[in-house]
Amino acid sequence: MNFRNILVFLFLLSSSILSGQLCLTRQYNQPRVGDVLKWTRTTYQPADSTGKDCVWDFSKVKAGGPVESVSYGFDVRDGSIVKEAFSTRFYYHDEGDTVFLKGYENESSIVRHVFPRPLFCYPFAYGDSVSGYLYTRGKYCDRLSLEQLGTGHTVVDGEGILILPGKDTLRHVLQITTTERYVQDATPITASYYLPDSLRIPHVKDSIAYRLVNDSSVIELRVTSWYARGYRYPLFESYENLILTPDTSYVMNRFSLYCSLDSMESYVGYDPENEWLLAEGEDENPREETKPEISWKERLELKIYPNPVRDELRVEYILPEAVSVNLSVQDMTGRILYSGGTHREEGDYRKTIPVSGFPRGQLLLVMRIENEIVTRIIIKE
Numbered sequence: 001m002n003f004r005n006i007l008v009f010l011f012l013l014s015s016s017i018l019s020g021q022l023c024l025t026r027q028y029n030q031p032r033v034g035d036v037l038k039w040t041r042t043t044y045q046p047a048d049s050t051g052k053d054c055v056w057d058f059s060k061v062k063a064g065g066p067v068e069s070v071s072y073g074f075d076v077r078d079g080s081i082v083k084e085a086f087s088t089r090f091y092y093h094d095e096g097d098t099v100f101l102k103g104y105e106n107e108s109s110i111v112r113h114v115f116p117r118p119l120f121c122y123p124f125a126y127g128d129s130v131s132g133y134l135y136t137r138g139k140y141c142d143r144l145s146l147e148q149l150g151t152g153h154t155v156v157d158g159e160g161i162l163i164l165p166g167k168d169t170l171r172h173v174l175q176i177t178t179t180e181r182y183v184q185d186a187t188p189i190t191a192s193y194y195l196p197d198s199l200r201i202p203h204v205k206d207s208i209a210y211r212l213v214n215d216s217s218v219i220e221l222r223v224t225s226w227y228a229r230g231y232r233y234p235l236f237e238s239y240e241n242l243i244l245t246p247d248t249s250y251v252m253n254r255f256s257l258y259c260s261l262d263s264m265e266s267y268v269g270y271d272p273e274n275e276w277l278l279a280e281g282e283d284e285n286p287r288e289e290t291k292p293e294i295s296w297k298e299r300l301e302l303k304i305y306p307n308p309v310r311d312e313l314r315v316e317y318i319l320p321e322a323v324s325v326n327l328s329v330q331d332m333t334g335r336i337l338y339s340g341g342t343h344r345e346e347g348d349y350r351k352t353i354p355v356s357g358f359p360r361g362q363l364l365l366v367m368r369i370e371n372e373i374v375t376r377i378i379i380k381e
Contacts, residue, residue: 022159022172022229023125026097028273029232030122031081033368034328034339036267037070037233037259042165044254045238047158047175047224052126054160054175056226058236058258061165068257073334074366074373082334089334097122098130103138109146111138114204117152119178126174129155134182135204145189149208150182150218162226164235168261172229180221181244183211218244219252230278232271235259270324270342272370296369304365308379315351315365319344326368327351329378331359355380 042065045058073082073089080093080102088106092099093116100116118132134150158175212218220242225234236259241252301318315327328339337358340351355363355378363378 021125022174023123024120024227026122028277031072033072033074033081033366033373034326035072036336036339038263038267039068039070039257039259041065041068042256042258044240045256047177047238050157050175052159054158056160057163058165059163059167063165071336071339073330073336074364074375075334076332076364084335109138109140111136111146120154124156126156126159129153133205133208134180139189140186143189144186147185148182149211150180151208152178152180154178162228162236164260165258166260170228174227175224176227177222177224181212181218183215183218216245220244230274231264232268232274233264235264272324296372296374300374302367302374304376304378308381309355310381311356313353313355313378315353318348319346321346323370328366329353329355329358330364330366332362332364
Protein backbone atom coordinates (compact mmCIF):
# COMPACT_ATOMS: atom_id res chain seq x y z
CA MET A 1 0.00 0.00 0.00
CA ASN A 2 2.59 2.55 1.02
CA PHE A 3 4.83 1.61 -1.91
CA ARG A 4 1.95 2.35 -4.29
CA ASN A 5 1.50 5.69 -2.60
CA ILE A 6 5.14 6.64 -3.01
CA LEU A 7 4.95 5.83 -6.71
CA VAL A 8 2.06 8.26 -7.00
CA PHE A 9 4.24 10.96 -5.55
CA LEU A 10 7.35 9.96 -7.42
CA PHE A 11 6.06 11.20 -10.70
CA LEU A 12 3.92 14.13 -9.75
CA LEU A 13 6.25 16.65 -11.24
CA SER A 14 6.07 16.95 -14.94
CA SER A 15 7.76 20.18 -15.87
CA SER A 16 8.68 23.16 -17.98
CA ILE A 17 12.00 24.54 -19.18
CA LEU A 18 14.13 27.48 -18.61
CA SER A 19 14.15 30.55 -20.75
CA GLY A 20 15.93 33.95 -20.44
CA GLN A 21 15.43 34.24 -16.71
CA LEU A 22 15.95 30.75 -15.30
CA CYS A 23 12.41 29.44 -14.81
CA LEU A 24 9.99 26.73 -15.79
CA THR A 25 7.67 27.73 -18.62
CA ARG A 26 4.81 26.04 -20.42
CA GLN A 27 6.39 26.46 -23.84
CA TYR A 28 9.61 24.64 -23.05
CA ASN A 29 8.63 22.03 -20.44
CA GLN A 30 4.99 21.09 -20.69
CA PRO A 31 4.87 17.29 -21.18
CA ARG A 32 4.02 16.24 -24.73
CA VAL A 33 1.66 13.44 -25.70
CA GLY A 34 3.64 10.56 -27.18
CA ASP A 35 6.93 11.24 -25.36
CA VAL A 36 8.55 8.22 -23.70
CA LEU A 37 11.42 8.51 -21.18
CA LYS A 38 13.83 5.85 -19.92
CA TRP A 39 15.03 6.44 -16.36
CA THR A 40 17.83 4.57 -14.59
CA ARG A 41 17.24 3.78 -10.92
CA THR A 42 20.17 4.23 -8.55
CA THR A 43 20.96 4.68 -4.87
CA TYR A 44 19.41 7.60 -3.05
CA GLN A 45 21.20 10.92 -3.50
CA PRO A 46 20.10 13.62 -1.03
CA ALA A 47 19.62 17.25 -1.99
CA ASP A 48 22.44 18.60 0.16
CA SER A 49 22.42 22.25 -0.87
CA THR A 50 19.94 25.02 -1.55
CA GLY A 51 20.25 28.65 -2.61
CA LYS A 52 22.08 30.21 -5.54
CA ASP A 53 25.39 29.14 -7.10
CA CYS A 54 24.96 25.53 -5.97
CA VAL A 55 26.92 22.61 -7.40
CA TRP A 56 25.11 19.25 -7.33
CA ASP A 57 27.73 16.61 -8.11
CA PHE A 58 26.33 13.15 -8.92
CA SER A 59 29.32 12.12 -11.05
CA LYS A 60 30.18 9.23 -8.71
CA VAL A 61 26.72 7.66 -8.90
CA LYS A 62 27.00 4.17 -10.35
CA ALA A 63 25.31 3.70 -13.72
CA GLY A 64 23.63 0.55 -15.01
CA GLY A 65 20.70 0.11 -12.60
CA PRO A 66 17.16 -1.01 -13.46
CA VAL A 67 15.50 1.01 -16.22
CA GLU A 68 12.04 2.51 -15.65
CA SER A 69 9.79 3.73 -18.46
CA VAL A 70 7.59 6.84 -18.27
CA SER A 71 5.19 7.75 -21.07
CA TYR A 72 2.67 10.52 -21.70
CA GLY A 73 -0.76 9.84 -23.18
CA PHE A 74 -4.02 11.64 -23.81
CA ASP A 75 -7.13 11.56 -21.60
CA VAL A 76 -10.03 11.28 -24.05
CA ARG A 77 -12.51 12.39 -21.39
CA ASP A 78 -11.25 15.96 -20.99
CA GLY A 79 -8.12 16.36 -23.12
CA SER A 80 -5.68 16.37 -20.21
CA ILE A 81 -2.40 14.45 -20.14
CA VAL A 82 -1.96 11.00 -18.63
CA LYS A 83 1.43 10.00 -17.25
CA GLU A 84 2.09 6.26 -16.97
CA ALA A 85 4.84 4.96 -14.71
CA PHE A 86 5.24 1.75 -12.69
CA SER A 87 1.96 0.40 -14.14
CA THR A 88 0.12 3.39 -12.67
CA ARG A 89 -1.66 6.15 -14.59
CA PHE A 90 -1.60 9.69 -13.18
CA TYR A 91 -4.19 12.21 -14.37
CA TYR A 92 -3.60 15.94 -14.21
CA HIS A 93 -4.89 19.11 -15.81
CA ASP A 94 -4.06 22.77 -16.32
CA GLU A 95 -6.14 25.54 -14.82
CA GLY A 96 -4.84 28.92 -15.82
CA ASP A 97 -1.09 28.79 -15.23
CA THR A 98 -1.27 26.04 -12.57
CA VAL A 99 -0.92 22.28 -13.09
CA PHE A 100 -3.03 20.07 -10.79
CA LEU A 101 -2.95 16.34 -10.08
CA LYS A 102 -6.47 14.91 -10.33
CA GLY A 103 -5.82 11.35 -9.22
CA TYR A 104 -4.33 8.02 -10.21
CA GLU A 105 -5.28 4.42 -10.81
CA ASN A 106 -3.68 1.02 -11.26
CA GLU A 107 -4.75 -2.62 -11.11
CA SER A 108 -5.44 -2.47 -7.38
CA SER A 109 -6.30 1.15 -6.56
CA ILE A 110 -8.40 4.04 -7.80
CA VAL A 111 -7.78 7.36 -6.04
CA ARG A 112 -9.41 10.72 -6.67
CA HIS A 113 -8.11 14.06 -5.39
CA VAL A 114 -11.12 15.85 -3.96
CA PHE A 115 -8.81 18.86 -3.81
CA PRO A 116 -6.82 18.63 -7.06
CA ARG A 117 -3.25 18.98 -5.82
CA PRO A 118 -1.36 22.02 -7.29
CA LEU A 119 2.03 20.80 -8.50
CA PHE A 120 3.61 23.95 -9.93
CA CYS A 121 2.82 27.14 -11.83
CA TYR A 122 4.06 28.67 -15.07
CA PRO A 123 6.43 30.47 -14.97
CA PHE A 124 8.24 28.97 -11.96
CA ALA A 125 11.52 30.67 -10.97
CA TYR A 126 13.95 30.58 -8.06
CA GLY A 127 12.14 31.48 -4.83
CA ASP A 128 8.67 30.73 -6.21
CA SER A 129 6.44 28.24 -4.42
CA VAL A 130 2.94 26.77 -4.50
CA SER A 131 1.02 25.07 -1.69
CA GLY A 132 -2.29 23.30 -1.30
CA TYR A 133 -4.37 20.87 0.72
CA LEU A 134 -4.17 17.15 0.03
CA TYR A 135 -7.48 15.33 0.32
CA THR A 136 -7.98 12.07 -1.55
CA ARG A 137 -10.68 9.41 -1.49
CA GLY A 138 -10.45 6.07 -3.22
CA LYS A 139 -10.56 2.32 -2.90
CA TYR A 140 -8.16 -0.59 -2.83
CA CYS A 141 -9.08 -3.94 -4.43
CA ASP A 142 -12.78 -3.00 -4.02
CA ARG A 143 -12.41 -3.96 -0.37
CA LEU A 144 -10.90 -1.00 1.44
CA SER A 145 -11.90 2.65 1.41
CA LEU A 146 -8.85 4.91 1.31
CA GLU A 147 -8.63 8.46 2.63
CA GLN A 148 -5.62 10.78 2.86
CA LEU A 149 -5.62 14.17 4.58
CA GLY A 150 -2.62 16.48 4.42
CA THR A 151 -0.80 19.33 2.74
CA GLY A 152 1.65 19.73 -0.15
CA HIS A 153 4.29 22.36 -0.83
CA THR A 154 6.51 22.85 -3.89
CA VAL A 155 9.36 25.37 -3.96
CA VAL A 156 12.17 26.29 -6.35
CA ASP A 157 14.91 26.27 -3.73
CA GLY A 158 18.14 26.04 -5.72
CA GLU A 159 19.94 27.34 -8.78
CA GLY A 160 23.34 26.28 -10.07
CA ILE A 161 25.35 23.54 -11.82
CA LEU A 162 24.44 19.85 -12.16
CA ILE A 163 27.05 17.11 -12.78
CA LEU A 164 25.39 13.90 -13.96
CA PRO A 165 26.63 10.30 -13.75
CA GLY A 166 29.15 10.06 -16.57
CA LYS A 167 30.28 13.62 -15.70
CA ASP A 168 28.10 15.53 -18.17
CA THR A 169 28.00 19.03 -16.67
CA LEU A 170 25.07 21.39 -17.08
CA ARG A 171 24.74 25.01 -16.12
CA HIS A 172 21.46 26.90 -15.76
CA VAL A 173 19.85 24.28 -13.51
CA LEU A 174 16.95 24.67 -11.08
CA GLN A 175 16.34 22.47 -8.04
CA ILE A 176 12.67 21.97 -7.17
CA THR A 177 11.55 20.30 -3.93
CA THR A 178 8.06 19.04 -3.24
CA THR A 179 7.02 17.86 0.22
CA GLU A 180 3.74 16.21 1.17
CA ARG A 181 2.69 15.38 4.72
CA TYR A 182 -0.48 13.43 5.30
CA VAL A 183 -2.30 10.90 7.43
CA GLN A 184 -3.94 7.89 5.83
CA ASP A 185 -6.97 5.79 6.79
CA ALA A 186 -8.04 2.46 5.28
CA THR A 187 -11.38 0.98 6.32
CA PRO A 188 -13.62 -1.79 4.90
CA ILE A 189 -15.94 -0.54 2.19
CA THR A 190 -19.58 -0.39 3.29
CA ALA A 191 -22.82 0.55 1.61
CA SER A 192 -22.31 4.10 2.89
CA TYR A 193 -19.07 4.61 0.89
CA TYR A 194 -19.12 8.04 -0.74
CA LEU A 195 -17.03 10.83 -2.19
CA PRO A 196 -17.63 14.06 -0.24
CA ASP A 197 -19.20 17.07 -1.88
CA SER A 198 -18.17 20.71 -1.69
CA LEU A 199 -20.31 21.35 1.42
CA ARG A 200 -17.92 19.20 3.46
CA ILE A 201 -14.72 20.82 2.22
CA PRO A 202 -14.36 23.53 4.94
CA HIS A 203 -14.66 20.83 7.63
CA VAL A 204 -12.06 18.72 5.84
CA LYS A 205 -9.55 21.58 5.94
CA ASP A 206 -10.06 21.93 9.70
CA SER A 207 -9.60 18.19 10.06
CA ILE A 208 -6.34 18.26 8.08
CA ALA A 209 -4.80 20.89 10.36
CA TYR A 210 -5.90 19.03 13.50
CA ARG A 211 -4.74 15.59 12.44
CA LEU A 212 -1.32 16.66 11.18
CA VAL A 213 -0.63 18.06 14.65
CA ASN A 214 -2.24 15.36 16.78
CA ASP A 215 -1.89 12.01 14.98
CA SER A 216 0.76 9.68 16.37
CA SER A 217 2.32 9.11 12.93
CA VAL A 218 2.41 11.17 9.75
CA ILE A 219 3.66 10.07 6.32
CA GLU A 220 6.08 12.42 4.59
CA LEU A 221 6.92 12.13 0.90
CA ARG A 222 9.65 14.30 -0.56
CA VAL A 223 10.84 14.58 -4.17
CA THR A 224 13.68 16.75 -5.40
CA SER A 225 14.04 17.33 -9.15
CA TRP A 226 16.73 19.04 -11.20
CA TYR A 227 15.73 20.76 -14.45
CA ALA A 228 18.32 22.00 -16.92
CA ARG A 229 17.92 24.67 -19.56
CA GLY A 230 17.34 23.07 -22.96
CA TYR A 231 15.67 19.86 -21.72
CA ARG A 232 11.92 19.39 -21.44
CA TYR A 233 12.00 16.93 -18.54
CA PRO A 234 14.08 16.67 -15.35
CA LEU A 235 17.42 14.90 -15.63
CA PHE A 236 17.80 13.76 -12.03
CA GLU A 237 15.29 13.11 -9.24
CA SER A 238 15.51 11.87 -5.65
CA TYR A 239 12.62 10.43 -3.65
CA GLU A 240 12.22 9.77 0.04
CA ASN A 241 9.31 8.29 1.98
CA LEU A 242 9.28 8.67 5.80
CA ILE A 243 7.01 7.96 8.73
CA LEU A 244 7.19 10.74 11.32
CA THR A 245 6.35 10.18 14.99
CA PRO A 246 6.66 12.60 17.93
CA ASP A 247 9.99 11.02 18.89
CA THR A 248 11.70 9.96 15.66
CA SER A 249 11.33 9.21 11.94
CA TYR A 250 11.54 5.97 9.98
CA VAL A 251 12.65 5.57 6.37
CA MET A 252 10.15 3.52 4.36
CA ASN A 253 11.80 3.90 0.98
CA ARG A 254 14.29 6.13 -0.80
CA PHE A 255 15.99 6.07 -4.19
CA SER A 256 17.03 8.26 -7.12
CA LEU A 257 16.44 8.21 -10.87
CA TYR A 258 18.42 9.84 -13.64
CA CYS A 259 18.14 10.21 -17.40
CA SER A 260 21.35 10.56 -19.41
CA LEU A 261 21.54 13.27 -22.05
CA ASP A 262 21.80 10.65 -24.81
CA SER A 263 18.74 8.84 -23.48
CA MET A 264 16.74 12.05 -23.16
CA GLU A 265 17.52 13.10 -26.72
CA SER A 266 16.87 9.59 -28.07
CA TYR A 267 13.49 8.92 -26.48
CA VAL A 268 11.98 12.41 -26.43
CA GLY A 269 12.62 12.82 -30.16
CA TYR A 270 12.50 16.11 -32.03
CA ASP A 271 11.94 19.05 -29.68
CA PRO A 272 12.42 22.27 -31.68
CA GLU A 273 11.77 24.66 -28.77
CA ASN A 274 14.47 23.13 -26.61
CA GLU A 275 16.89 22.57 -29.47
CA TRP A 276 16.64 26.28 -30.08
CA LEU A 277 17.42 26.95 -26.42
CA LEU A 278 20.47 24.69 -26.54
CA ALA A 279 21.71 26.43 -29.67
CA GLU A 280 21.00 29.91 -28.31
CA GLY A 281 21.67 29.15 -24.67
CA GLU A 282 22.87 32.58 -23.63
CA ASP A 283 20.14 34.57 -25.39
CA GLU A 284 18.23 36.54 -22.77
CA ASN A 285 15.25 37.08 -25.08
CA PRO A 286 13.59 33.72 -25.78
CA ARG A 287 11.53 33.52 -28.93
CA GLU A 288 7.80 33.85 -28.74
CA GLU A 289 5.65 30.81 -29.40
CA THR A 290 3.74 31.27 -32.64
CA LYS A 291 0.50 29.54 -33.54
CA PRO A 292 -1.02 29.13 -36.99
CA GLU A 293 -4.10 31.18 -37.74
CA ILE A 294 -5.92 27.97 -38.75
CA SER A 295 -5.61 24.94 -36.49
CA TRP A 296 -4.14 21.66 -37.73
CA LYS A 297 -7.47 19.97 -36.99
CA GLU A 298 -8.98 22.06 -39.75
CA ARG A 299 -6.23 21.92 -42.36
CA LEU A 300 -4.61 18.49 -41.91
CA GLU A 301 -5.27 15.93 -44.63
CA LEU A 302 -5.13 12.66 -42.68
CA LYS A 303 -6.20 9.18 -43.78
CA ILE A 304 -6.07 5.97 -41.73
CA TYR A 305 -6.93 2.53 -43.08
CA PRO A 306 -8.02 -0.18 -42.77
CA ASN A 307 -10.35 0.62 -39.92
CA PRO A 308 -11.30 -1.76 -38.32
CA VAL A 309 -7.73 -3.08 -38.41
CA ARG A 310 -6.19 -6.43 -37.52
CA ASP A 311 -2.46 -6.45 -38.35
CA GLU A 312 -1.15 -3.20 -39.85
CA LEU A 313 -2.56 0.33 -39.69
CA ARG A 314 -1.61 2.66 -42.53
CA VAL A 315 -1.47 6.37 -41.88
CA GLU A 316 -1.19 8.95 -44.68
CA TYR A 317 -0.95 12.69 -44.25
CA ILE A 318 0.11 15.84 -46.09
CA LEU A 319 2.18 18.58 -44.44
CA PRO A 320 2.02 22.00 -46.11
CA GLU A 321 5.09 23.13 -44.13
CA ALA A 322 8.01 21.76 -42.08
CA VAL A 323 6.79 20.83 -38.56
CA SER A 324 7.55 18.34 -35.78
CA VAL A 325 5.22 15.33 -35.83
CA ASN A 326 4.64 12.54 -33.34
CA LEU A 327 2.34 9.58 -33.99
CA SER A 328 1.20 7.42 -31.09
CA VAL A 329 -1.42 4.76 -30.48
CA GLN A 330 -2.93 4.40 -27.02
CA ASP A 331 -5.80 2.62 -25.33
CA MET A 332 -8.73 4.61 -23.99
CA THR A 333 -7.12 4.95 -20.54
CA GLY A 334 -4.11 6.81 -21.95
CA ARG A 335 -1.65 3.88 -21.96
CA ILE A 336 0.84 4.28 -24.82
CA LEU A 337 1.06 1.23 -27.12
CA TYR A 338 3.19 2.82 -29.85
CA SER A 339 5.04 6.11 -30.23
CA GLY A 340 7.31 7.57 -32.89
CA GLY A 341 8.29 11.18 -33.54
CA THR A 342 10.52 13.07 -35.89
CA HIS A 343 10.88 16.35 -37.73
CA ARG A 344 9.07 16.37 -41.08
CA GLU A 345 9.59 18.54 -44.08
CA GLU A 346 6.77 19.75 -46.30
CA GLY A 347 5.28 16.89 -48.36
CA ASP A 348 3.25 13.66 -48.43
CA TYR A 349 3.95 10.95 -45.82
CA ARG A 350 2.95 7.33 -45.29
CA LYS A 351 3.46 5.33 -42.10
CA THR A 352 2.69 1.68 -41.34
CA ILE A 353 2.10 0.82 -37.67
CA PRO A 354 2.04 -2.87 -36.62
CA VAL A 355 -0.96 -3.40 -34.33
CA SER A 356 -1.37 -7.19 -34.23
CA GLY A 357 -0.25 -7.35 -30.59
CA PHE A 358 -2.53 -4.53 -29.41
CA PRO A 359 -5.68 -5.26 -27.35
CA ARG A 360 -9.00 -5.57 -29.18
CA GLY A 361 -11.58 -2.83 -29.07
CA GLN A 362 -11.41 0.95 -29.36
CA LEU A 363 -7.96 2.52 -29.57
CA LEU A 364 -6.89 6.10 -30.19
CA LEU A 365 -4.47 7.36 -32.83
CA VAL A 366 -2.93 10.58 -31.48
CA MET A 367 -1.02 12.85 -33.84
CA ARG A 368 0.91 15.68 -32.20
CA ILE A 369 1.84 18.42 -34.64
CA GLU A 370 4.00 21.01 -32.90
CA ASN A 371 1.92 21.54 -29.73
CA GLU A 372 -1.50 20.66 -31.17
CA ILE A 373 -3.27 17.30 -30.87
CA VAL A 374 -5.32 15.57 -33.61
CA THR A 375 -7.02 12.26 -32.76
CA ARG A 376 -8.83 9.45 -34.59
CA ILE A 377 -10.67 6.42 -33.18
CA ILE A 378 -9.33 3.00 -34.31
CA ILE A 379 -11.19 -0.28 -33.98
CA LYS A 380 -8.78 -3.17 -33.36
CA GLU A 381 -10.17 -6.58 -34.33
